[in-house]
Amino acid sequence: MTTERKWEFAGTRGAVTARTWAADDPWHVVVLVHGYGEHLGRYAHVADALVRYGAVVCGPDHMGHGGSAGERVLIEDVDDVVADVNTVADMARRDHPRLPLVMVGHSMGGLVATRYAQLHGDTLAALVLSGPVLGHWHVVDALLPLDEMPDEPIDTSTLSRDPAVGKAYTDDPLVWHGPYKKPTVKALDTALRRVNAHGSLGDLPTFYMHGAADELVRPRDTRTGIDRVRGTDLTERLYPGARHEIFNETNHEEVLADVTAFIEGVLT
Template sequence: MAQAREWEFAGVRGAITARIWPADGPRYVAVLAHGYGEHLGRYEHVADALVRHGATVCGPDHMGHGRSAGERVLVEDYEDVVADLHTVVEAARDDHPDVPVVLIGHSMGGMIATRYAQLHGDGLAALVLSGPVLGRWRTVDALLPLDDMPDEPIDTATLSRDPSVGAAYTADPLVWHGPFKKPTVRALDACLRRIGGHGPLGPLPTLWLHGDDDRLVPLDGTRTGIEEVRGTDLTERIYPGARHEVFNETNRDEVLGDVTAFIDRVLERAAPSA
């Protein structure tokens, strides 16, 4: 298993903890953006697969998440989270100049990654979106009118068909198990609207992964958002029976194989001809 090291930097609203899984002479840099309430430590196996594929892998715990500073899961403006992610990308670019950068975002991290691509896509070689929060998210629609946020724990069976995933999630002290914060719900809604109004991603090669039994971020709502942002190079993989965390699903090897095959195609197309 690839070994990570942590580093810390001054984020927009407090200290941000980031991780890096280095590779010798990497073919590309993979930057990971995790989902709501979780942290990058849950992506060790993803990072390991990408390091074995030839990548240096890095990413932050978003503000208010994991080991980073801030009130838990409080985000008042997702542009701040995008700015923190940009700091990580630029640090990786400084360490590995002229090495292609692939951005991989899951769930809320898929929303963050999409917004990042809209603002900084010319610096990316490819974008991978796993169960991304885009378009219409019924969780935001349900919570936005409420004054008090319901404290209803997530049904961990919706994460994966593998019950050990839910058990580990429940036992993880760095995962947030409490209710949404109202400012975060407003910020999610604002970010989704901002993304939808910005337009397509142009020629950026994009891979969209989604489980067709995703009950946390349902496929139909995300498809609305994909249609708003899709550019001229979109690859879609919908996995029958898979739930929300496709990187943690019972067919995770297939999913990670699809990611690395997609990256191979992108890198081969971009390689200069002899």
């Protein structure tokens, strides 16, 4: 497994922990953007596959997530998360000024990455969205009207057909296992509306990939968002039977091969 380097910077709402994995002779940079309640450490195998393909891979633990500071899973404005991702991307561009930059966002990270692309798309060579929260999210729709957030743990069987993935998620102390915070739900709703209203990603090459059997972030809901933001260069792939975390699915090698093939097709 590729060696991971942890580092820290002053984020918009406190100290942010970031990670970097690097190839010896890289030809592109990938910024990874993780999902709600988790942390970037869960993507070490994704980073390893990308590094073996010649990438410098980096990304933050979002505010209130993983090793970063802040009340757990509290996000009051998704644009603050975008700003922290932008800090990591800026540092990567400074360290590797001649290398093209690709962003890969999963789930809520797909929402963050899409918003980043809307604001800073001229800095990106390509965008990859894995099971992204776009359009509308039935979880937000259900929680938004409630005064109290139900303390119901995620059904880990929705993550992957591999039961070991759910067990590792449950046993991970850096994963949040408590209820949503109401300000976070409101922030996600605002961000979804903001991204929908902003619209097209223009000519940015974009790869949208989703598990066809994802019941945590439903493809039919995401479809409404993809139709709002799609530009002139969209590639799509649905994986039959796959659930939410396609990078942790039983066919994850196929998924990662599709990502690297897409990157190669865009950058070469």
